[in-house]
Amino acid sequence: MKNIVISFLIFVCMVFGMIYSTRYMTSVCNNLLDKNSKLEKIIKAESWDNGYNTSVNLLNTWEKEYDKLTIFVHHEKIDAINNELLQLTQYVKCHDKSESLAKIHVIKTYLKNIIDSEKINMQNIF
Numbered sequence: 422m423k424n425i426v427i428s429f430l431i432f433v434c435m436v437f438g439m440i441y442s443t444r445y446m447t448s449v450c451n452n453l454l455d456k457n458s459k460l461e462k463i464i465k466a467e468s469w470d471n472g473y474n475t476s477v478n479l480l481n482t483w484e485k486e487y488d489k490l491t492i493f494v495h496h497e498k499i500d501a502i503n504n505e506l507l508q509l510t511q512y513v514k515c516h517d518k519s520e521s522l523a524k525i526h527v528i529k530t531y532l533k534n535i536i537d538s539e540k541i542n543m544q545n546i547f
Contacts, residue, residue, distance in 0.1 A: 445493075446490065446493050447536055447539075453479065456482060460472060460513075460525060461522065464521050465518075467516075469516050498531060502528060505524050508524055
């Protein structure tokens with residue numbers, strides 16, 4: 422009987438851990454997607470000084486969450502987003518609209534991919 426209770430408690434802890442990690446990743450990625458969308462609007466308006474500050478703010482937000490996300494997500498996805506963000510800040514600094522918008526789109530795709538790949542659904546279970 423004691424083994425059943427211990428096993429059940431471990432199972433419940435695992436379920437809560439999965440729910441927490443999924444919600445945490447989703448909220449972080451949605452926050453980054455919102456900032457990314459704001460940056461996209463700023464770049465389309467060609468407000469480069471504001472765009473550079475926003476891109477640096479986006480990078481700083483990413484760096485704060487970087488260590489925590491590496492626990493839950495594959496490192497190659499995290500490293501790819503990190504590289505794209507670093508390139509984005511330089512493209513915005515150099516006033517390169519087409520490359521900046523391309524990098525924003527790539528970052529948006531990576532973030533959405535992380536959200537989709539970490540959801541609890543039948544496709545990700547099997």
